[in-house]
Each structure stands twice: as structure tokens, then as C-alpha cells.
Amino acid sequence: MLPLIAEPRLNMKPKKPLKQSHPVYQQAEFICSVPKMSGGPLDSGYEIAFAGRSNAGKSSAINRITHQTGLARTSKTPGRTQHLVFFKLDETHRLVDLPGYGFAKVPGHMRQKWGQNMAQYIENRLALKGIILLMDIRHAMTELDQQMLEWCDSLERPVHILLTKADKLKYGAAKASLLKVQKLTRHYGQVSVQMFSSKNGDGLEKVWSVLDQWNEYNNDESSLLTPANKS
Numbered sequence: 001m002l003p004l005i006a007e008p009r010l011n012m013k014p015k016k017p018l019k020q021s022h023p024v025y026q027q028a029e030f031i032c033s034v035p036k037m038s039g040g041p042l043d044s045g046y047e048i049a050f051a052g053r054s055n056a057g058k059s060s061a062i063n064r065i066t067h068q069t070g071l072a073r074t075s076k077t078p079g080r081t082q083h084l085v086f087f088k089l090d091e092t093h094r095l096v097d098l099p100g101y102g103f104a105k106v107p108g109h110m111r112q113k114w115g116q117n118m119a120q121y122i123e124n125r126l127a128l129k130g131i132i133l134l135m136d137i138r139h140a141m142t143e144l145d146q147q148m149l150e151w152c153d154s155l156e157r158p159v160h161i162l163l164t165k166a167d168k169l170k171y172g173a174a175k176a177s178l179l180k181v182q183k184l185t186r187h188y189g190q191v192s193v194q195m196f197s198s199k200n201g202d203g204l205e206k207v208w209s210v211l212d213q214w215n216e217y218n219n220d221e222s223s224l225l226t227p228a229n230k231s
């Protein structure tokens with residue numbers, strides 16, 4: 001019998017070490033947590049908002065992207081983020097953690113209020129350059145997610161979908177979910193999709209590059225700390 005020695009996988013490239021942090025996002029600081037847009041920072045400069053169902057992993061993604069464990073509050077209990085939470089990257093750029101939608105345990109009137117406050121922000125915020133829409137890769141594209149996409153499309157808001165918790169699925173199942181969501185979103189002009197894991201950092205470089213683009217930061221490493229077009 002042949003000895004059971006694993007053959008080296010010749011078609012596999014050695015993995016290049018992944019960057020864990022990005023000079024712009026790691027300097028993020030909490031600004032304020034407010035129930036309504038009107039209580040937040042002045043509506044100028046660049047803002048990127050994180051939206052999605054309760055518990056999809058919005059706050060965890062912000063922490064991973066900024067390489068800070070406790071910047072945004074996370075919780076196993078859905079409905080943790082109930083306000084619009086603003087984080088500053090520099091004088092003109094911010095990230096925003098939005099309350100999750102679709103959390104059944106929140107009383108109807110509160111859900112309506114969060115929804116209204118979030119809707120008002122997404123509809124009217126001039127500084128909003130794009131929405132990172134998070135979906136648990138195991139339950140991607142629920143009815144509410146589809147409504148959210150339709151609505152962002154009607155407002156011509158660019159959306160980048162993060163299929164989160166990719167670490168919870170085997171690669172084949174995760175890839176199948178990615179393909180399904182890509183197919184379902186193909187007809188939208190400004191929607192892109194990727195897998196992501198806040199737990200192990202998979203997909204970080206891709207999401208940074210989308211954020212850099214929306215923030216109009218130069219891709220040149222040496223100028224990562226300065227916005228490319230200060231207008």
C-alpha cells in the first residue's frame with residue numbers, strides 16, 4: 001500500500017500576508033450617537049453608512065475595518081444599535097453605524113421610529129456617498145434586504161454588499177451564496193457584492209478599496225492619509 005503522504009498542491013499560490021489595518025480607518029474616533037440625523041454632525045464632506053438587518057454584523061464590521069475592538073458596540077442580542085452612531089476618520093470623512101432593521105422584538109412604534117429616522121438619513125443626507133449593506137451570508141437577501149436595495153436604487157445611492165459571517169460556512173457554501181446574491185443584484189447599476197468575515201478579516205482589503213473609492217482617497221500608499229480631492 002502506498003504511504004498516505006499528502007502531495008503538495010501545485011496549483012496553490014502561497015498566501016500573501018494580509019494587512020490587518022489601514023492608516024485612515026484605524027484612526028477612526030467616536031463622534032456622537034443620536035436618534036436623528038438632525039442631532040448629528042453638519043451635513044458636509046463624506047459619509048459612508050453601514051446598514052442591514054439587526055445582528056447582521058454592522059458594528060463588528062466597523063470595528064474590524066477600523067482595527068479597533070470596542071469602537072462600535074456589538075452584541076449577541078439583536079437591536080443593539082438603536083441610534084445613528086457617527087465616527088470621524090478625519091475632518092471631512094465619517095463612518096455611520098445605522099440601527100438594524102427587521103428586529104421583531106422591538107415594539108412596533110419604536111421600529112417605526114427607527115425606520116423613519118434611518119429612512120430620513122438615507123433619503124436626505126447630502127454627505128452620504130455610499131451604503132455598505134450587510135447580510136448574514138447564511139440568510140442573504142431577505143425580503144427586507146431586497147426592499148432596501150430597491151429603495152437605494154431608486155435614490156441612486158451606491159451600495160456595496162458585505163456577506164458577513166463567511167467564517168461560519170465552508171468555502172463552497174459561501175461561494176454559492178455569493179453567486180446567488182450577485183445574480184439577484186445584477187440588474188442594479190450601482191451594487192457590488194463580496195464575502196466578509198469580521199472574525200478572521202477575510203475580505204478586508206476589498207472593502208477598504210471600496211471605502212477609499214467612495215471617500216475619494218488616493219490609492220497611492222504614500223498619500224493614504226490625505227483625501228485626494230479636497231473640495
Ligand SMILES: Nc1nc2c(ncn2[C@@H]2O[C@H](COP(=O)(O)OP(=O)(O)OP(=O)(O)O)[C@@H](O)[C@H]2O)c(=O)[nH]1
Pocket residue numbers: 052053054055056057058059060061073074075076077078079080081082099100101164165166167168196197198199200
Ligand atoms: N462568526 C462571526 N460572528 C460575527 C461576525 N460579525 C458579527 N458577528 C457576531 O454577530 C453578533 C451581532 O454582531 P453586531 O456587530 O452587534 O451586529 P449589528 O448588525 O451591529 O446588530 P444591531 O446593532 O443589533 O443591528 C455578535 O455576536 C457578533 O460577534 C462574523 O463575521 N463572524
Ligand SMILES: [Mg+2]
Pocket residue numbers: 058059060073074080081097
Ligand atoms: Mg450594531
